[in-house]
Amino acid sequence: MAKKPLKALFFDIDDTLYSSTDFAAGARRQAAQAMIRTGLKIDEETLLEELDEIIVEFGSNDDRHFDKLLRRLPKEAIPAGGKLYIIAAGVIAYHQCKFRNFSPYEDALEVLRTLHEKKLILGIISAGKPMKQVEKVLRLNLLPLIDFNRIFITESVGIAKTNPKIYMHACRAVGASPQECGYVGDKPSVDIDVPHRIGMKTFFSRRGTKYQNIPGVAEPDHVIHNFWDLLDIVEKQYEIAHHA
């Protein structure tokens, strides 16, 4: 079987390069425990359930989760004068987790390094608020491997991931045709279906569990369970087309 040319691979961030699901669950638990230690009178599980509801209702990018949380709890749960302290304790604990527990999947970093050495162009196409996604790129220590001009955040570019134009934009920016580029993501309905429409090679990462059972329309070109699978596929089925 003839090897196909591959110039660039673009990646999703959340639940592809690191486990955002695990990170968020851990950080929310740390925050809940800190709020209880600071005087909030409620049991940890009830607090976490309420917080999960807020995230479903208002999205994970809302920055007033803890504030809303306290307004939703019975008044008796909050000691007089303690509201701000409890919120701040939650915020501090959550941020502390960013310093302690924010890291890429180990194999992701190793394989990105290998692909970088092989001169494959690496990029990111990710949905979210620019500052939040940029912070993740920095905390995951990806800048030595991925040039910031190859990172495309939906709200910066002004195109959502449901629109193939953002993938086209990224391919064009690295001087490659969509057929010479791949996309690696965990959400079939956007990460597979949309880049597939313009002819990109699609890699469905099954490790992030959230969308395991919500298939898209298109069949992914490849299914990977970790980044060693990815490296194996690239090495066996593709020819890295060195850029100028």
Added chain:
Amino acid sequence: MAKKPLKALFFDIDDTLYSSTDFAAGARRQAAQAMIRTGLKIDEETLLEELDEIIVEFGSNDDRHFDKLLRRLPKEAIPAGGKLYIIAAGVIAYHQCKFRNFSPYEDALEVLRTLHEKKLILGIISAGKPMKQVEKVLRLNLLPLIDFNRIFITESVGIAKTNPKIYMHACRAVGASPQECGYVGDKPSVDIDVPHRIGMKTFFSRRGTKYQNIPGVAEPDHVIHNFWDLLDIVEKQYEIAHHA
């Protein structure tokens, strides 16, 4: 000499309970270095000087310092596409310092513990944004010693520290007359002059250097260089009036 009754001592936070001057200088340097590591093409000292100017011009509570900083630098200093990454790197480094280097003066914590054991009421009267000051109280680990109902932040109370009413408000809240209360701070024109006007005992902390040479109108009742001085004065000259 007969000992005077003392029911409560209130404290300023910044440069009284911890060295905000030293902390900020260190955190700004860490931030500048991180921005340079992320691609900003300027030397560290020039960057820090520009940042100092911004803080003088816009105040230390402005939350867009690094954003302003980059807009003030020559365009050539910022690599194409790198602006957000450089700002985020600065913010992350600054925050990291909060986790690593944010601690009270060692003697302050020890003396507060001793005074707390002696049943002296301890409180805080501090200028600033509620969330920022509350965060400091938590990071300095003061809550086990100071009840949050005895912490008065100007923007929460709605009275500035230039108005004696905030000191009166605090004394009343702990059920003491101003004559039975003391205030410990580093800025004579507000921390000494204003509480002095309502008859509180005033302690000028000379350790924070910023206002060393800007005396107020009133003579402080006491001058301290560290918290051991404070403990010594309280033990020798005051009788702690135990509250109910």
